[in-house]
Amino acid sequence: xxxxxxxxxxxxxxxxxxxxxxxxxxxxxxxxxxxxxxxxxxxxxxxxxxxxxxxxxxxxxxxxxxxxxxxxxxxxxxxxxxxxxxxxxxxxxxxxxxxxxxxxxxxxxxxxxxxxxxxxxxxxxxxxxxxxxxxxxxxxxxxxxxxxxxxxxxxxxxxxxxxxxxxxxxxxxxxxxxxxxxxxxxxxxxxxxxxxxxxxxxxxxxxxxxxxxxxxxxxxxx
Amino acid sequence: xxxxxxxxxxxxxxxxxxxxxxxxxxxxxxxxxxxxxxxxxxxxxxxxxxxxxxxxxxxxxxxxxxxxxxxxxxxxxxxxxxxxxxxxxxxxxxxxxxxxxxxxxxxxxxxxxxxxxxxxxxxxxxxxxxxxxxxxxxxxxxxxxxxxxxxxxxxxxxxxxxxxxxxxxxxxxxxxxxxxxxxxxxxxxxxxxxxxxxxxxxxxxxxxxxxxxxxxxxxxxxxxxxxxxxxxxxxxxxxxxxxxxxxx
Numbered sequence: 382x383x384x385x386x387x388x389x390x391x392x393x394x395x396x397x398x399x400x401x402x403x404x405x406x407x408x409x410x411x412x413x414x415x416x417x418x419x420x421x422x423x424x425x426x427x428x429x430x431x432x433x434x435x436x437x438x439x440x441x442x443x444x445x446x447x448x449x450x451x452x453x454x455x456x457x458x459x460x461x462x463x464x465x466x467x468x469x470x471x472x473x474x475x476x477x478x479x480x481x482x483x484x485x486x487x488x489x490x491x492x493x494x495x496x497x498x499x500x501x502x503x504x505x506x507x508x509x510x511x512x513x514x515x516x517x518x519x520x521x522x523x524x525x526x527x528x529x530x531x532x533x534x535x536x537x538x539x540x541x542x543x544x545x546x547x548x549x550x551x552x553x554x555x556x557x558x559x560x561x562x563x564x565x566x567x568x569x570x571x572x573x574x575x576x577x578x579x580x581x582x583x584x585x586x587x588x589x590x591x592x593x594x595x596x597x598x599x600x601x602x603x
Numbered sequence: 604x605x606x607x608x609x610x611x612x613x614x615x616x617x618x619x620x621x622x623x624x625x626x627x628x629x630x631x632x633x634x635x636x637x638x639x640x641x642x643x644x645x646x647x648x649x650x651x652x653x654x655x656x657x658x659x660x661x662x663x664x665x666x667x668x669x670x671x672x673x674x675x676x677x678x679x680x681x682x683x684x685x686x687x688x689x690x691x692x693x694x695x696x697x698x699x700x701x702x703x704x705x706x707x708x709x710x711x712x713x714x715x716x717x718x719x720x721x722x723x724x725x726x727x728x729x730x731x732x733x734x735x736x737x738x739x740x741x742x743x744x745x746x747x748x749x750x751x752x753x754x755x756x757x758x759x760x761x762x763x764x765x766x767x768x769x770x771x772x773x774x775x776x777x778x779x780x781x782x783x784x785x786x787x788x789x790x791x792x793x794x795x796x797x798x799x800x801x802x803x804x805x806x807x808x809x810x811x812x813x814x815x816x817x818x819x820x821x822x823x824x825x826x827x828x829x830x831x832x833x834x835x836x837x838x839x840x841x842x843x844x845x846x847x848x849x850x851x
Binding site: 387389390391392394415417420422423425426443444445446448449488 | 720757758
């Protein structure tokens with residue numbers, strides 16, 4: 382039962398996360414399956430955490446690290462509230478997440494994150510990360526085991542303008558909130574077909590001016 | 604000198620620089636199976652602990668009560684489980700000494716254990732266990748049953764039924780098919796015995812001596828060990844080499 386070197390400190394608990402930014406809303410979604418190897422540990426585990434009023438994070442990867450990371454960020458947000466008498470904005474949280482990830486550059490959080498919410502002007506924003514904190518604000522993103530199946534579809538459907546254009550064009554999609562949610566349901570259904578780690582249920586969180594709402598859609602359980 | 608010899612040996616065995624960390628389990632316990640039922644949570648495991656392929660200890664208790672509201676069951680390295688019980692003793696003692704009428708529930712203990720396991724993993728000095736934490740505590744919505752698991756690197760979750768080790772492969776499919784919210788104690792015992800029997804037949808390291816424990820609002824009960832009836836009277840077992848010419 383001896384384990385080689387440092388292999389045993391990480392495991393991939395699978396799952397996929399997606400976020401789409403709109404003109405005045407943001408959709409963040411993740412499946413609820415927790416796996417280890419070829420086993421499903423549970424079909425009902427949330428990967429999403431509400432960090433601030435208009436800021437939600439979805440993470441896939443090693444669940445031990447994900448929980449620690451999300452708790453860490455939540456705690457820092459609470460401190461921020463105490464010190465600044467206001468909640469953290471999404472762009473501020475985006476920078477904090479990047480710094481927190483890079484802090485463990487030499488023993489990384491095995492977590493692949495998408496941060497979604499409304500920026501200080503009320504426009505939808507999505508930030509996408511790698512495991513060590515490299516990040517970018519985009520109009521939409523997918524991370525996790527199903528990301529390679531989903532990203533091309535989002536690229537096709539959301540036709541984001543090139544970041545090289547001058548003057549810079551808005552990356553947020555002109556789709557309506559319900560159209561974006563439908564797109565999310567479709568991409569998850571597709572990813573579930575071919576990715577063994579994605580399935581069971583998808584938890585969809587929608588943030589807009591009115592607040593935050595949550596819905597659950599059943600996915601294939603095989 | 605003698606000192607440097609000892610240091611060199613320690614460095615070779617563990618994490619280097621004279622620090623010793625166990626990275627292999629030695630005395631290990633098997634699967635633990637647990638599920639919620641109508642009145643609370645039921646947990647069961649066998650009472651064996653193996654030393655590699657030797658069945659070294661046959662009367663080991665791998666399920667213990669924690670505080671007033673919880674049960675903990677462990678598979679994996681038995682000495683690490685004993686260490687965890689010491690941590691939990693400290694925790695429940697401090698909790699008691701606050702004398703504020705509040706006591707730690709299963710959810711809090713599960714969260715505490717998750718932090719302990721994760722932090723030991725961060726130091727590359729793990730507690731080599733898979734822990735099952737079950738209990739009942741009065742909450743805002745009445746009596747709330749809780750059942751969760753945490754493994755040696757800190758992966759944790761909550762479910763209606765849990766099994767560790769081989770149980771994950773063999774008992775969980777049975778539980779997923781047959782578990783219901785409103786099982787009576789007798790029905791829950793039958794279901795758990797079905798799982799224990801499968802493990803007895805198919806897990807090389809399990810033994811025919813089990814303990815069942817339950818926890819309800821009244822408190823926890825750990826029943827004395829007992830054996831299950833097994834059936835080996837299959838024709839193919841009577842004369843195994845009958846149909847095979849030239850077997851030894």
